[in-house]
Amino acid sequence: MQRLLMAFVLVASQAAAQSPVQPRFRAGAEVIAIDVTVVGRDGSPVGDLTAADFDVAVEGKPRAIQSSQFLHSESAPRVALADESSNADPSSGRLL
Numbered sequence: 001m002q003r004l005l006m007a008f009v010l011v012a013s014q015a016a017a018q019s020p021v022q023p024r025f026r027a028g029a030e031v032i033a034i035d036v037t038v039v040g041r042d043g044s045p046v047g048d049l050t051a052a053d054f055d056v057a058v059e060g061k062p063r064a065i066q067s068s069q070f071l072h073s074e075s076a077p078r079v080a081l082a083d084e085s086s087n088a089d090p091s092s093g094r095l096l
Contacts, residue, residue: 031066032058047072 034056038046051065 045070045072 036054038049040046047070049068049070051068054065054068056063056065
């Protein structure tokens with residue numbers, strides 16, 4: 001019985017030694033969104049910039065910029081239509 005057990009352990013250890021070990025690769029990615037406001041000398045926004053126009057460094061190490069996008073926002077106040085009422089207009093009377 002003892003010889004049978006030793007033979008089984010020997011065969012099991014040889015089989016384990018022959019099976020290939022799958023290598024593990026650890027990878028990761030870090031995405032950071034950065035809001036930037038770029039204005040010209042007259043104070044108007046510059047909207048024709050691309051990712052190539054920017055440099056980004058994190059802790060002194062340059063980082064690749066994957067994309068850039070110009071987001072346009074309305075700077076003029078919205079005017080209420082004739083059938084609308086607003087709290088911004090003090091002469092409009094009651095707001096229902």
